[in-house]
Structure formats: structure tokens, C-alpha cells
Amino acid sequence: MIKHCLPIVLALCLFISCKKTKKEPVKGLITKNAMVVSARAEASQIGSDILEKGGNAFDAMCATQLALAVAYPFAGNIGGGGFMVYRKANGEIGSIDFREKAPMTATKDMYLDENGEVIPEKSTLGAMAVGVPGTIAGVFDVHKKLGVLPMEDILKPVIALAHKGVVVTKKQEKKIKKYQPLFFKANKDSILFDKTWKEGEVIKYPKLANTFERILKHGRDEFYKGETAKRLAKFIQDNGGIITEEDLASYEAKWREPVTFTYDDLKIISMAPPSSGGVCLAQIMKMIEPFHLDEYGHNSLKTIQAITEAERRAYADRSFYLGDPDFVKIPLETLIKEDYLSGRMSNFSFDKATISSDVSHGNIQIIESNETTHYSIVDQFGNAIACTTTLNGAYGSKLYCSELGFFLNNEMDDFSSKPGVPNMFGLIGAEANSILPEKRMLSSMTPTIVEKDGKLLMTVGTPGGSTIITSVLQTILNVHEFDMTMQEAVNAPRFHHQWLPDEVRMEPNLFDRNLIKQLENLGYSINEKDSPVIGKVDGILVLEDNSYEGGADYRGDDTAVGF
Numbered sequence: 071m072i073k074h075c076l077p078i079v080l081a082l083c084l085f086i087s088c089k090k091t092k093k094e095p096v097k098g099l100i101t102k103n104a105m106v107v108s109a110r111a112e113a114s115q116i117g118s119d120i121l122e123k124g125g126n127a128f129d130a131m132c133a134t135q136l137a138l139a140v141a142y143p144f145a146g147n148i149g150g151g152g153f154m155v156y157r158k159a160n161g162e163i164g165s166i167d168f169r170e171k172a173p174m175t176a177t178k179d180m181y182l183d184e185n186g187e188v189i190p191e192k193s194t195l196g197a198m199a200v201g202v203p204g205t206i207a208g209v210f211d212v213h214k215k216l217g218v219l220p221m222e223d224i225l226k227p228v229i230a231l232a233h234k235g236v237v238v239t240k241k242q243e244k245k246i247k248k249y250q251p252l253f254f255k256a257n258k259d260s261i262l263f264d265k266t267w268k269e270g271e272v273i274k275y276p277k278l279a280n281t282f283e284r285i286l287k288h289g290r291d292e293f294y295k296g297e298t299a300k301r302l303a304k305f306i307q308d309n310g311g312i313i314t315e316e317d318l319a320s321y322e323a324k325w326r327e328p329v330t331f332t333y334d335d336l337k338i339i340s341m342a343p344p345s346s347g348g349v350c351l352a353q354i355m356k357m358i359e360p361f362h363l364d365e366y367g368h369n370s371l372k373t374i375q376a377i378t379e380a381e382r383r384a385y386a387d388r389s390f391y392l393g394d395p396d397f398v399k400i401p402l403e404t405l406i407k408e409d410y411l412s413g414r415m416s417n418f419s420f421d422k423a424t425i426s427s428d429v430s431h432g433n434i435q436i437i438e439s440n441e442t443t444h445y446s447i448v449d450q451f452g453n454a455i456a457c458t459t460t461l462n463g464a465y466g467s468k469l470y471c472s473e474l475g476f477f478l479n480n481e482m483d484d485f486s487s488k489p490g491v492p493n494m495f496g497l498i499g500a501e502a503n504s505i506l507p508e509k510r511m512l513s514s515m516t517p518t519i520v521e522k523d524g525k526l527l528m529t530v531g532t533p534g535g536s537t538i539i540t541s542v543l544q545t546i547l548n549v550h551e552f553d554m555t556m557q558e559a560v561n562a563p564r565f566h567h568q569w570l571p572d573e574v575r576m577e578p579n580l581f582d583r584n585l586i587k588q589l590e591n592l593g594y595s596i597n598e599k600d601s602p603v604i605g606k607v608d609g610i611l612v613l614e615d616n617s618y619e620g621g622a623d624y625r626g627d628d629t630a631v632g633f
């Protein structure tokens with residue numbers, strides 16, 4: 071009798087202990103109607119207020135983008151650029167490219183010395199690093215095509231924030247301190263950020279408020295053809311740069327068809343070139359689709375192997391084939407075709423790591439800056455946007471135009487200064503991403519929207535340079551394969567492989583020691599030193615009852631606000 075009962079008793083004990091140890095799901099902010107998730111509470115609040123006032127996701131995009139230029143000068147900007155992917159409530163999709171472009175007098179060798187060597191810091195620090203900014207053009211084009219509120223309603227709260235100022239957080243205090251030596255180096259005169267700002271102090275931006283006032287009065291052209299354009303071109307040239315008033319006057323944002331593909335029962339909508347994000351994400355997801363990740367388990371040995379090997383192969387293609395589609399021919403359809411991708415994975419075995427040099431087109435290494443920012447928005451009408459925007463490096467070129475109140479990007483560094491050869495930051499690319507006048511530099515930004523059964527499921531994105539694509543990937547998989555909430559999917563430890571260097575980067579001390587040993591035994595080189603964090607994902611998930619769950623990344627000051 072006892073013998074008979076034993077399995078039942080054991081099963082009962084197991085059930086009780088499982089019930090006891092089963093963790094409650096970690097959930098982010100849940101709202102019924104609408105939500106904005108961005109790098110700063112102040113920007114999310116302004117975006118959410120615009121929605122509450124009757125604006126749609128596109129009005130909120132404009133407000134959040136501009137508010138981030140005030141509240142998050144580290145990467146939020148009007149002196150940079152970005153990409154936005156959208157899905158309207160009626161299912162219509164689209165995207166806009168407001169990426170910076172090279173000035174008209176840019177040349178392929180502009181960052182090389184007379185011996186053909188890359189000149190240190192020329193493409194990263196100061197006026198020569200600056201690409202023609204696209205943000206204001208992007209914001210105004212989005213507003214004109216898709217917004218409903220007057221621009222005055224959008225700009226007024228942003229101007230008020232610039233006057234009122236923004237409280238310095240602990241993380242911001244540290245960042246300003248870290249980059250101060252470079253601010254001194256890049257700027258002739260002292261700037262607002264030379265002071266030692268402490269947590270809790272308030273930074274006010276009256277000059278930026280004035281710039282916004284002029285933009286409100288004269289519209290988009292104020293930035294590209296008006297007083298602001300004149301002052302900006304003069305400032306850049308006075309500091310040794312080559313951007314002219316003509317460069318600014320000829321800047322146009324571009325509406326582009328997004329990259330779309332399926333993964334199981336999901337439809338993924340992401341950014342097309344000049345971002346590599348959508349193509350690379352499609353390649354990785356199609357390569358791992360045949361594997362049963364849900365059975366292998368989250369961050370298990372086999373899951374990490376399958377994802378790593380797909381990433382290795384996708385990043386090899388990225389380096390060789392991708393650039394500005396207006397300048398280079400990209401075999402886009404082939405790159406994301408199933409038979410091409412299954413061929414790419416045919417030499418993969420779980421028994422042993424592939425070696426990157428066996429996969430590649432040559433020793434081309436990509437390392438990009440980590441400092442970008444992403445925000446996700448859903449509105450009360452069912453529209454959704456994913457927008458990733460950047461100055462490239464932290465505070466861009468570090469060149470701060472005190473008169474206009476904003477930092478300028480160093481996006482020129484996203485070109486390959488010398489195709490095939492690493493510059494001092496290890497940043498290399500192929501001919502497809504070489505510098506030409508008015509060409510856009512290749513990006514990794516991956517603003518992405520996911521549909522399930524023809525309905526909106528998620529909007530997601532992240533900063534993180536080349537790790538952007540793999541962070542977005544893991545967040546989608548965490549929800550779809552591993553049943554996580556949005557917040558859990560954002561919180562989960564991340565890893566990254568980008569073909570070269572041939573190593574799996576992991577967030578330090580978050581992965582099991584035995585797992586790391588097993589990976590090393592199979593031939594994977596693990597690097598836990600160089601990436602204290604991988605990505606800083608902000609996303610929104612549509613729940614079964616049609617409410618929204620925000621995932622704001624704890625790795626930053628990111629915050630979800632909604633109603």
C-alpha cells in the first residue's frame with residue numbers, strides 16, 4: 071500500500087514545493103489605453119500627456135523625441151538622427167529614415183593621413199565627425215503625414231521643460247563626469263557640462279528653449295534654412311568642420327518600406343537599410359526558426375549555441391553587403407530568403423563552435439558605439455511606433471553648440487573610414503559602407519514592431535551599437551519562446567556574438583558558471599569583461615485583455631508612463 075502510494079506522495083510533494091517556489095511574474099507598468107516608454111521619465115510623461123490630450127502615437131513620437139533632446143542629452147537629440155517604424159491601428163505599416171548624411175564635400179579618405187592611415191579621433195571627436203543632422207526633418211515629416219495635434223501643442227511642453235530644467239540622476243552624474251575630459255578637448259569655449267553636476271541638481275536649457283521657440287515660429291526650415299541653420303553651419307565651420315548651409319538646406323528625411331518577415335506565427339516589421347537592423351534580425355530569426363528553443367530553455371547551452379551561430383553568420387553578411395541603398399545595390403531579397411539562410415546554417419553542429427574565419431568574407435570587424443536611445447509608444451487608437459535615435463557616441467562628437475543649446479553627433483564614424491582595415495576603435499566595414507558625399511552611414515538601429523494573428527503584439531528597440539540587433543532579438547524570443555512578461559523579457563541577462571571578434575559577449579556574472587564552462591569546452595570564447603550591460607531595451611507588449619505592459623530597462627533611468 072505504502073509502496074503504491076509513494077509515487078503519488080512524491081508527486082504531491084513536488085507539486086506543493088513547485089507551487090511554493092514558483093516565482094510570481096515580474097510585471098512592468100500596465101495601462102488600459104496608451105503608453106510611452108523612454109530613457110527618461112520626463113520625456114515619457116510629455117509623450118503620455120500629448121496622448122491624453124487627444125494626440126496620437128505620431129504626435130507623441132514628435133514630443134518624446136524633442137523632450138529627450140532636453141532630458142537625455144547623452145543620446146536624445148536634435149543634432150543627430152534616427153529611424154522610426156510604425157504600425158497604424160488599421161494594420162498599415164511604414165518607416166521613416168532621418169539618419170544623418172555625409173556633407174557634400176566629404177571624401178572617401180577624409181579620415182586618413184598622407185600615408186593612408188586613419189587619423190585618431192578625427193571621425194569621433196569634434197566638428198569633422200559631424201554628419202548632417204536629420205532629427206528635425208524626421209519629426210516634422212512624421213507630424214505632417216501622420217500627426218493630428220498642432221505643432222504648438224507638441225513643442226510648448228518641451229520648451230517649458232527646457233526652461234524648468236531636468237533633475238540630474240546618479241547615472242547621469244557619473245556619465246557627465248566620465249566624458250568631461252572629452253568635452254574639454256572638443257570645445258574651444260566652456261560648455262554647460264563642464265561644471266561638476268551632482269545628483270539632484272537641476273540643469274536648465276534656456277538656449278535650447280530659444281532654438282525650439284524659433285522652430286515653433288518658423289517651422290522645419292528654421293533648422294535647415296533659417297537663422298538656426300546659419301548659426302549652426304558657422305559654428306561647425308568655426309570649429310574646423312565642413313558642413314555648410316547648403317548641406318543643411320538639402321537634407322531630406324526618407325520614407326522607406328520596412329523589412330518584414332515571419333517567425334513561427336509572428337510577423338516582424340523592422341527597419342530597412344541604411345539600417346542593418348531589420349535585415350540582420352530577419353537573417354538571425356530565420357536561421358534559428360527550425361530549432362526548438364522553447365524546449366532547450368532560456369539561456370540554456372543549446373539555445374545560446376543556436377543563436378550565437380546564427381548571429382555569427384548574419385553579422386558576416388552585414389559587414390559585406392549592407393550600406394545606404396541609395397548608393398549601393400543590396401541583395402535584400404536573397405539575404406533574407408529561407409533557402410539561402412538554411413544553407414548558411416548547414417555547417418553548424420551542436421558538437422563544436424564554428425570558427426568565424428571559416429564563415430566570413432574576410433577579416434572585417436565591426437564595433438560600434440553603444441550610446442543611442444530608443445522609445446516605444448502605443449496610443450489609445452491602436453497605433454504603435456518604435457523609434458531609435460542617436461548622436462552615435464555618448465554626447466555625440468562632444469561638440470556642444472552653446473548658442474543653440476545642443477550636442478552634435480559623431481555619426482561620420484559609422485562609415486568605414488578605410489574599408490577592410492580597423493581604425494583605432496576597431497570599427498571597420500566594407501566598400502558598401504565607404505564615405506561618399508550625401509551618403510547615409512550604415513546603422514544597427516532596430517526599431518521593431520511585432521504582430522501576432524494580424525494584431526499588434528509588441529513594439530521594441532534599444533541602444534547598444536552592434537548589440538542592438540541581438541538585444542531586440544532576445545527580447546522578442548523571451549516573450550514568444552519563453553513566456554516572459556515584457557518586464558522579465560527586458561530584465562533577462564543578454565549575450566551577443568557579432569562574427570568578429572570571435573567571442574560571445576555576456577553581461578558579467580549573470581550566467582551560470584557551469585554553462586560558461588560547457589560553452590568554452592565546445593570552443594566558444596566567452597567575454598564577460600567588455601560589456602557591463604548589453605542593450606537598454608524599452609518595449610510595450612499588448613496583453614490578452616488588450617491592455618499594455620511596459621518594459622522599461624533597469625539598466626538605465628528608463629520609465630514607462632501611460633494611462
Ligand code: GLY
Binds near residue numbers: 461514515
Ligand atoms: N550609431 C549607432 C547606430 O546607428 O547603430
